[in-house]
Amino acid sequence: MEGVKGNSGQCVYSTSKAGFTCSLAKEVATRNIPVNLVAPGFIRTEMTAGLEKEEAVRKIPLGRFGEPAEVAVLFLLESPSITGQALLVDGGLQLAL
Template structure:
């Protein structure tokens, strides 16, 4: 059984990625979530409605012990399963000016985006190397590429993930494993629902927010065999807001 794991897969861009990969029917979809079980179950139902298979895995990617325990347990109950695609999508924001930023707001954001990448990818990486095939896709952000005021913590976490993507790509390329990052700009999701779209779209050359499905299309391409000569890349998907 070939599998794709999508962290933070219950809603928004994560859900769109689960559904896009389900549509292609190449993989059993592992939907990771932390707290919203109803949303995760709904995503799973949609995956099945598309004629694919899947399951939900509850763990906090930022919690190293919990991540290892749940993934080990899953692996032991599915000895023949091979995870070929890892989409590190889980992320949180705790926005605010740096001078008033609490230690907790700094650590929680770094922990989910950056340590979450380590905890999940490191668990599977030796198996990918033995299998001589894999696709690692890290969801970063325009904030991690150009920096965004009021998001020093989020920009730091995503910027570090950009550098990690480039480094890991060089380590594993010989084994037919690609590692790329996708950097969305303003995409219509729960995370951006409080943003003033009319005000912000004036600074976007495409003059609109992106759709989660548009991001999912790009991720699905990077998860496919068609993208085998692309690695170590950070692909911006932002309507021209930053290039």
């Protein structure tokens, strides 16, 4: 999510994600290549296994971590007219921040 909204101390990360996505989308559009950004929030993986789940879940409007299968956004691959977009898959977390 920091790649789209930004976060203090993560200027380079944020710029490299959102800015790169838009720039690359413009650069390759003439070759009919779509470029999009998928920005997952808290997803139930080994990486999030050690988090304080109750505290984190309270911040997520949908009230739960996402599942890996929910991040698979096949429709972006099947939609050639969608490009330069950021899709937040975070249970509404960006709404709460």
